[in-house]
Amino acid sequence: MKSFAFFVLLIAIHLVNSQHFLKSLKHGPPKQTVFKKGSKAAVWDTISQRVDHFNPVDLREWEMRYIYNDQFYKPGGPLFIFLGGEWEIDEGYIRTGQMFDMANEHNGYMFYTEHRYYGRSQPVEDFTTENLKYLSLDQATADVAYFIQHQKSHIEGAENSKVVVVGGSYSATMATWIRKKYPHLVDAALASSAPLLAQADFIGYFQVVADNFRLSSDECMDTVTEGIRMLEGSLDSVDGLENMSSMFGTCDPIDVTEPERSYFFSSLANPFAYNTQYAQPGDIDEACKLILSTSGSAVEKLAGYIRYYYGGYCISDFQYFVDYYKDTAMNYYDSYRQWSYQTCTEYGFFQTGNQTTRPFGDFWLQMYIDTCQELFGTGEEILNTGIERTNLFYGALEPEVTRVVSVHGTVDPWHALGVLEDINEDAPVIVVEGTSHCADLSSISENDLPQLREAKLRVQQYIRQWIS
Incomplete structure (x- = not known):
């Protein structure tokens, strides 16, 4: 109870x-409030972003928040980026969880980015309809593209690092579409409970x-x-x-x-x-x-x-x-x-x-x-x-992506808009009986149902294979 x-x-x-x-009824992954023993305290920082990435004469900028944790990083290790969605970010998913465990295994650098217009990452002064026109999937994914470029050029030994994006719920949709739109920047993605069909x-x-x-x-x-x-x-x-x-x-x-x-x-x-x-x-x-x-x-x-x-x-x-x-x-x-x-x-x-x-x-x-x-x-x-x-530009349930592992729980109502029609080894879909929204993003636990534990292990195997 x-x-x-x-x-x-x-x-x-x-x-x-x-x-x-x-x-x-659209909310992100459950908050992680119990951190792994020995996890390093996260560091908060900001990066300057364009208000409008697609208008070269608009030079206005704003400060996008993000969190990082470099406790496992060794030069050349992958960059793991947990994408924020329609919520304010906190340090939970870079001090515990599936991404944390994979960063530990692969000597990775961890980030958690805050989505424009949410939390303290505000490109405008108020939420008039006119000001909200810069709140779009195109602008948000471009934020991530510039973020990756910036980090690769500023972190020692990261110039050729693999990049793995991770998302839950709406940000899992972003993870899938960022891998599709920017394959030269993103090498693999974990998309948990992603609705892909706009409806x-x-x-x-x-x-x-x-x-x-x-x-x-x-x-x-x-x-x-x-x-x-x-x-x-x-x-x-x-x-x-x-x-x-x-x-x-x-x-x-x-x-x-x-x-x-x-x-x-x-x-x-x-x-x-x-x-x-x-x-x-x-x-x-x-x-x-x-x-x-x-x-x-x-x-x-x-x-x-x-x-x-x-x-x-x-x-x-x-x-x-x-x-x-x-x-x-x-x-x-x-x-x-x-x-x-x-x-x-x-x-x-x-x-x-x-x-x-x-x-x-x-x-x-x-x-x-x-x-x-x-x-x-x-x-x-x-x-x-x-x-x-949205469906035309991003492919709905047939996005033609590779190296994206999608996970859905049968208890989660959102899986009805997310199970890809083309299931193949390059873009595997894991449907977990008896689990709910974004349940696979937490660390493996003795409390996991056997099928959930198996799904988490499969995710790790796919990411391991794609970034090795």
């Missing part, structure tokens, strides 16, 4: 003004969530399904609306007009998604035990789980949510506005619920399109154009 309780605490920490906001309506996400809860307990999933059915039936009357608003703890009475209705149901689905995406063995079983042990009808059991998960905070409505994120002031601790811009202009990745994922109710793509319009003035046409461009 410990890891499930940690999840509840994690969500509570991110609540604002006593209201829960719908967050994009607006990601209906498969919650289907995986439902399947994993049903795998744990048919009774549990049947209770959730019945609870949603009872909830929907109650929203047709004034008394029912009042009762359900109180039962589920909304900040204001439930609004059944769109996009408010979709926002409400997506807020109910999110706890199930978080608990699946980062599930440790037994987490989903514990969630089901909590649901089934609550007294009352199916809808009361469902509401009890939702209230417990949000820790007593009320659930906001869509309008409150968009009004909050219309604020364009710099915010180092909440990256939702920046990540929303990326999804609205390049990826989609919008997790929806419809008839095929009925257990969690209906919440539609239009809600996310409305969010894009409200926050940035971009709509469906820009979204679809951006998705088409």
Whole structure:
């Protein structure tokens, strides 16, 4: 129950003004907080980058943060670069984890780069839509290209060093595409839980969530399904609306007009998604035990789980949510506005619920399109154009890459957008039964499932082969 309780605490920490906001279910790898014994303290540094790499007359620069650890490095050893994504970096992945262990084996130099517009790596003064135009995959991968060039020219003996990039979640997508786009700079890549297919309506996400809860307990999933059915039936009357608003703890009475209705149901689905995406063995079983042990009808059991998960905070409505994120002031601790811009202009990745994922109710793509319009003035046409461009330029599920090892867990809903169609020895794909988002990025542990341990060993073997 410990890891499930940690999840509840994690969500509570991110609540604002006593209201829960719908967050994009796209998060990086789990933080590493327990370092390897004897690991060297990391060093923080910065490198100057162009605001716009593709406009030679724009000479503006900004300072990109990164962390390094050279405790294993010997001249000529490889450079291992853990790519930051839509989060603030910390020293965890260069003091423990799979990359740390490989750097130890190969006398490598370790880096962790911070993605532009996240953490303290800010090329602009605020997050107006005009300023966000430099937040793109093309610009971010160019940052890494210049970073590699700089480090090779400044580290003793690194001129001819091999380069291995490592990423988790979105940054694993970057790792795959950097290897494709800059093969003369990057020799190999480890991509953990990388979504590669840009897609607006990601209906498969919650289907995986439902399947994993049903795998744990048919009774549990049947209770959730019945609870949603009872909830929907109650929203047709004034008394029912009042009762359900109180039962589920909304900040204001439930609004059944769109996009408010979709926002409400997506807020109910999110706890199930978080608990699946980062599930440790037994987490989903514990969630089901909590649901089934609550007294009352199916809808009361469902509401009890939702209230417990949000820790007593009320659930906001869509309008409150968009009004909050219309604020364009710099915010180092909440990256939702920046990540929303990326999804609205390049990826989609919008997790929806419809008839095929009925257990969690209906919440539609239009809600996310409305969010894009409200926050940035971009709509469906820009979204679809951006998705088409991303898939065309980077290859979607057929990127034609070599020396990239991709790892996916079957419990992780994101694997539906990441398993490559061309599986070959030059770009192997490892699918690990029973594991979740980015589970393979940690060091080998006695707590690993046998199949996860085997996957980590295979990753090490591929990297060993490619950089030897």
